[in-house]
Amino acid sequence: MINTKLNKALKDFLRSGSVDNMQDSSSIEVLKEYEMIFPVVEMEHDDLIEKLHIEMAKAEKSKVVQEFLSGLENNEPQKRAALSAYAIMQKFPDHKFESHAGIQCGICSGFKKRKVDFTLVNAMRYLGGSTNNGAPEQLYFFLAESNREREFSVPSGKKMKAVLSVLSSASAGDTPVILEKKIRGINELKFSQDESRGLLDLLGHLGVLETPEHKGFLNEYKNIGLVPKKSRSTDWSYPVDFWLGKYGINENAVNFWFGDYLKN
Structure with missing residues (x-):
């Protein structure tokens, strides 16, 4: 379980909807202290899918599983999240945006273009330790953060x-x-x-x-x-x-x- 101070700050962020709307300056400082704040980035579907496949190609099953087990052993949900992304990506197709309505992709439900708040994505990573909806921006971010991590010692299981x-x-x-x-x-x-x-x-x-x-x-x-x-x-x-x-x-x-x- 993440520490109480960070847990409170993340929930304050979720209630506020964005860092800019947060009223409690101490919560903002906690998020900064733990390097939890990420930019809002406008992303096009095809660029996001390309970046997602790049991160998946970098990921190694053994490392992602070891990271998950380490997160389980040490009560660190953020270290468990990449395994859900890796699992969903097993057969995830490389594709371009396809949609009848022109808003969300019929293959992955990613938006044609949208602003992605990666602070929100990171908050979900820390609080839940998994993706729930399989959104491509979550899969991308979870794998990218995992790929930045060091190697993990083999946990006891x-x-x-x-x-x-x-x-x-x-x-x-x-x-x-x-x-x-x-x-x-x-x-x-x-x-x-x-x-x-x-x-x-x-x-x-x-x-x-x-x-x-x-x-x-x-x-x-x-x-x-x-x-x-x-x-x-x-x-x-x-x-x-x-x-x-x-x-x-x-x-x-x-x-x-x-x-x-x-x-x-």
């Missing part, structure tokens, strides 16, 4: 094993809401609600939590903005939105992502 133990023991009717509370009940994690939900979203992206009909992103890219939702009001990401305890966990996906770190 102890806390990941604790998470998998909870997932494996879920009752048949358990929903993501129930599972989220069980994840927060793992004493070693000390997760907030946002972090717990972010972790489950991420595990869905990895294919660890999926259903026979609604799969993760290992073998096929899907536009999260266009996929089905379990209900109109849901705020869970795809595919964990459809998961129930009866589906269990996908051991093949667990082995693909974490097999080298869970042997001991």
Whole structure:
């Protein structure tokens, strides 16, 4: 869990909507202290997709997984976020803007041109530790920040094993809401609600939590903005939105992502 001072400043930023609208100068100073403020950049879809593929080409699976496990072991959500981006990018197509309405891309839901507040993107990275909507600007930023990080020592995998133990023991009717509370009940994690939900979203992206009909992103890219939702009001990401305890966990996906770190 991020420290209380930074957590408060980030939530103040989210309530305000922008750094310029923040009333509490101490919160602004905290964001500056932790180098959390990034510029607002006008980006065209095709340039963003090109930059995104460049960052994906730089990323290494082993490093991103180790960063995730380090973020899990040390309660640093920002270090977990790149894995959700990497998973979604497995089959992400290199493409130009395509749209019937001319506003959002029908392939990735990216806008033809828009101003992107990367301070907001970074706040989501820190508070949730995962993308929820698969927006290309989030995937780009999460991977770019990960690529700037140093190499990580191989974590023990102890806390990941604790998470998998909870997932494996879920009752048949358990929903993501129930599972989220069980994840927060793992004493070693000390997760907030946002972090717990972010972790489950991420595990869905990895294919660890999926259903026979609604799969993760290992073998096929899907536009999260266009996929089905379990209900109109849901705020869970795809595919964990459809998961129930009866589906269990996908051991093949667990082995693909974490097999080298869970042997001991």
